[in-house]
Amino acid sequence: MSQQERVQEELEALEAILMDDISITYNAKGCAELVKSVIFPSTANEVDKQYVCVTLEVELPQDYPDCKPVTRLKSPRGLDESTVDHLYKEIANKCEEYIGHAVIYELIELIRQNLTESNLPTCQCAVCLYGFSEGDSFTKTQCFHYFHNYCLAKHVTVNEKNFLEEQDKLPAWKRSTVGFQATCPVCREPISCDGTKLKTSLPPKELQDAQKFEVTQELKMLQQKMQQLFNYQKSKGGIIDIEAEENKLLLITNSEDNNSEDPGPSLSSSNPPVEQQPLHNGLQNRNHNQRHYSKYSNR
Known part of the structure; x- marks a missing residue:
């Protein structure tokens, strides 16, 4: 059997299984x-209990299977870096x-x-x-991100409050007709969740046991x-003080004044400038000493 036939x-067989x-x-x-497969833990028919997943990509070289394929793990959900690194080592040994x-x-x-044995988010x-x-x-969201119910309730509550406040500021014709839509705190995808149930959840154990912050x-x-x-x-x-910069004045001069042999009175003279404009930004301020700013009325 040729190599191509073996592949x-x-x-x-993979497609049949x-x-x-x-x-x-x-x-x-x-x-x-290229062969790609999204892999979930084995939980029989209880899809809601699949808390982790990862996408396996297998790139097939010309000499496969007489050489090792190139493997990549993409979009790990509920898995931390150490778990992904462990999977890569196991894959390398198997190849x-x-x-x-x-x-x-x-x-x-x-x-x-491996996913079945650690079907609890390690992130x-x-x-x-x-x-x-x-x-x-x-809670496992539809986009496979994980949050404590207590934390997700806080996130949804704050976002809903902000949404309603922003809607109140808008004229009636600009307001949303759909209403508030909860989104994932990580990827901002729309999510469905029971806010009432989330609010009854207790804080996570690590948060409860955490040492209170003190200024040492x-x-x-x-x-x-x-x-x-x-x-x-x-x-x-x-450090630029924005308020101070906005209150500074920029004196404008023209070419006639620049070519004049008489430099005119100094800035400390009692004669006031003819024209003044606010200096609005730091760039103009930095160029202040490189330009001629004095313009005075003819006596």
Whole structure:
């Protein structure tokens, strides 16, 4: 059996087993070059309990299966970096073991087994930045992002309040007719959630056990050093006071005044400038000393 026939036989078997869970990309010559599959943990028919997933991409070199394929893990959901790194090591070992043999199905099953064993999000809640402990109530959004129910309730409540306040500022004809739509705090995709149920959830365990923040002596000393640095930078012009800049005046001159042999009275003269305009930005201020600003009325 030729090499191409071996690959085609493997792909046909994969399509028969996985059906819509696998996609195959072919090149112009009709040879398979990329196999992609979204992998979930095994939870029987309880899809709502699939808390993690990852997309496996297998790039097939010309010499496959007599050489190792190129593998990539894309869009990991509920998995932290250490878990993904562990999967890459397991995949590398499996590819090394199966050189000369069909390996794609073995890789899919390897990843599925790992996901099933750790079917609890190992990432952090993007709202409170704490992890998920056993017993915490959490939500998996449709976009496969994870939040403690308590934290998601806070996020949705604040966003709904802001939405209603912004709507009140608009004229009636500009207001939304759809109403408030909760969105994912990570990717901003629309999500559906039961706000009433979320609000009854307890805070996550790590948040409850967290040490209360206190301003230590070390932090106070650091604040003093930063204040000194701020004052030094300000005294050297390194920090621009926007309010002060807007109140400065720019004196405008013309070419006739520039060519005049008589420089006219100094800026300290009692004769007032003829024309003054506000200096609006820092760029004009920096060029202030490079231009002629004095214009005085003819006596």
